[in-house]
Amino acid sequence: MGSEQQLEVIKSAKVLMVGAGGIGCELLKTLALSGFQDIHIIDMDTIEVSNLNRQFLFRQSHVGQSKAKVAREAVLRFRPNINITPYHANVKGPEFNVDFFKQFNVVLNGLDNLDARRHVNRLCLAADVPLVESGTTGFLGQVTVHVKGKTECYECQPKPTPKSYPVCTITSTPSKFVHCIVWAKDLLFAKLFGDKSQGNDLNVRSSDGASSSENAEDAFERRADEDVEQYGRRIYDHVFGYNIEMALGNEETWKNRNRPKPIYSCDVLPENLSYQNGTLEKDCPNGDSSLVSAMASLGLKNPQDIWSLLENTRIFLEALKLFFVKREKDIGNLIFDKDDQLAVEIVTAAANIRAASFGIPLHSLFEAKGIAGNIVHAVATTNAIIAGLIVIEAIKVLHGDTNRYRMTYCVEHPARKMLLMPVEPFEPNKACYVCSETPLTLEVNTSRSKLRDIVEKIVKNKLGMNLPLIMHGSALLYEVGDDLEEVEVANYEANLEKVLAELPSPVTGGTVLTVEDLQQEFTCSINIKHREEFDEEKEPDGMLLSGWTQPPTTEKDNDPTLANKESTSSAAQTAVVEVDEVEIVLPSVRVDIGGAKRKLSDISSAATSAATGVVDATHSSRKPEEIEDDDNDVVVMIDGGNLGANKKKRVQ
Structure with a gap:
């Protein structure tokens, strides 16, 4: 096919993009510059400040607006003669059915949500439309091609179950900092500032130690004669002191565990040092309550510093005070938001104080925010590389070059001095319950x-x-x-x-x-x-x-040193990366080296290899139906309830 014919195929193609976030912005730009004339974009997200460092079609003035619509406007400024149709909507909406998908020549995914990806995969199979999948997390990424009957579908390889923790571990016997974060975010923050009617293990303790009885006092109710400082100290003493003492009463629990140490505010922060360096004189610029900061009030500037127990205590009390003085109207309806500075501060401080009690190393606000928000910080260059690879594969699909399809993985491979590893797509898996209908x-x-x-x-x-x-x-x-x-x-x-x-x-x-x-x-x-x-x-x-679903994750599965390296079947090996103690599972990583399958982490020592993998992410700070496409930086669920992404965050 000549170059003019190739260009004509591109110009006449009708393309559907799902996602206008980190990958999506780069993808739309590259499609437009490559000659595509008819592009449709589905994205239900609005632009957030945290998107601006890598989603370069957006500016500060666009915050709060539709990603799909703003992306269209930005690209039309330098390609005014092409047709871009935006849909500010959920790809799982009824209007996006099989008939809708049938009108396109190829579908390109830039999603950060496993649930939405599976949905698009099934619609593409039903409509018999080729799908080009993609994902990034930090410096890792992948682009895969899925064509019905010719290659495996997106669900032919099982995806790992999001990491979850038993409730008893979170509430009673934390051993990792992530346990303290989940406790601070989903229990303490929710009880202090969320729906007051909800019950949890922090909820009610009577003066004689009874819990959840009719006459018990709700420790979180602010008394009529209490000022904010008194209330803050009482809450501090209750959750970090009294509740720990009550837990210590069960000797059986601590037979094989390190006993926690109760912490009371008077032991850390004497009365006469309470708020002497704090101030509430500063108003919120432009009335934005999210700019209220306990760090600013106390003169702490570097979010990468690890605060002492004293500093964490002061941050906790100051943040609580700021909520009641500056944001009282929000209390009762708040849900933790990683972009809410004051919320991140109080969760970080509370998690660190609890960690200190249980002998767990403390973390900086920067680290704690990453864990609480399920963030692996995105790399703009990776998104750009992956977007370019998506377009290359889309062009092959449009030309019908079946033998030239490649699944390409962006991984570090020092031995071969290469970053991109292309391999031929696999055939459909006969055991797949989606495309092969296996029971x-x-x-x-x-x-x-x-x-x-x-x-x-x-x-x-x-x-x-x-x-x-x-x-x-x-x-x-x-x-x-x-x-x-x-x-x-x-x-x-x-x-x-x-x-x-x-x-x-x-x-x-x-x-x-x-x-x-x-x-x-x-x-x-x-x-x-x-x-x-x-x-x-x-x-x-x-x-x-x-059947063709991932079995429950075990400690052995999660330990890279214990993972099975033998090749007994075509089932995917699992590679695990730890980021700030949050385990990030890279699903379906399969590596062929001289006929023996090995973990992705072993590739670097091989002289020759051919590798395939899926670097997936699942958004957990929001519900799956709320996230169709974003910045691909949220990659794990840490509490199984929502973490998600169930946000299930928000994995790309």
Whole structure:
């Protein structure tokens, strides 16, 4: 094909971009400069200040505006004659169905959310439209090509389960700084400034030590005769002193653990030193409450310094005071936000004080913010490189150059002095439940678990279905949709509260369920296996899904020194990187070196190799449906509840 013909193919192509964040900005610019004339962008995010250091189509004046729309305007300034159609919307919305996807020649993903990526993968399979996937995290990245029937789909290799921690570890026996961050963010901050009606282990303690009784006093209620300073000290003494003393009363807990040390404010900060260097005289510039800062009030300037216990104590008390004096109207409705300076300060200080109590090393605000916000700091150059590779593969797809498709991985490889590692795509995996329709197996106690458990924990969370329909033979057990009659809705809602064995068409061991998502035009079968008991620590859902899904992560799986290096099947090896004690799993990394598969971390010692991998990220600071595309810098879920990304953050 001549160069003029090639250019004509590019000009006539209709391209769908999903995501206008870190990768998306670079991708849109590169598409426009490469000659593409008809580009559609879906992104439901708005521009944040933290985006501006790498999403170069945006400026300070754009903060709060639609990413898709502003990206379009920015590119049209230097390519005014091309057609760019923005959609400020959720890619999982009903308007973006299979028919919508069929109008495009290729789909290009720049997402930072596993749930949305799976959704787009299934729509592309149903519409028979090629998909070019991508992701970055720091200096790592990948671009993969997925063509129905010719290459593996995005879900042909299992993705690791987001890291989660047992509640008892968070509330009672922390051993890592991340445990202290989760405690400070999801328990203490939520109780102080969020919904007052919620209950947690910090909630109620009576004067005699009883917990959660009718007559118990709520320690977090500010008394009528208390000023802010008195309230702050009482809260400090309650959570870092009294509650620790109460925990120490259970001798069994500390037989094989280091005993924590109760910390009281008077031991760290004498009364006469309370706030002598603090000031509340400064107003918020432009009325922006997020600019209120305890660090500024106390003269602490460097966020990379590790504060002493005294400094953490002063920050905690000052931040609490600032919330009540400067942001009182927000209290009761606040949710932790990594871009809220005062929120990050009080969470950092609280986590450090708790860490000091349990003998855990303290961290700087910079480090704590990264853990609390699930951030691996993005590298603009990596995004630009990956965007260029996406366009190269998109052009090959448009030309039908099947033999030239490459999956390219951006990894450091000193031995070969190369950063980019291209490999040929793999064939579809016959065991894939998405593109090969292989049945799954669900172990569950059918006499205890309700249909709601199956819908929420398995069908929506693990299988990524948005509008599920569940059938047992010809019996319809559950369905959602706007076209249902009220009677039908009532019947399905009633079914949700029934245990599986008591449904109109009983679900017991040996039952085969058919699960469909009409929007995704995706169907899979689930074989039910009855099981009486589950390990609450390792199997918190009370059920276990197996087949082409990632098994629960174990300590051995997470330890790079213990990971299995042998090659016994085509299953993905797992590489683990630790960033500020938050484990970042790089899913589906498969490395072939002289016929033996090895971990990605071992590649650097090999003279020759061919590698494939997926560097994935899952956003956890927001819910999956809220994140379709962003800056690709949030990569792990640390508490399993939301961390996410369930934000599940927000992994690219």
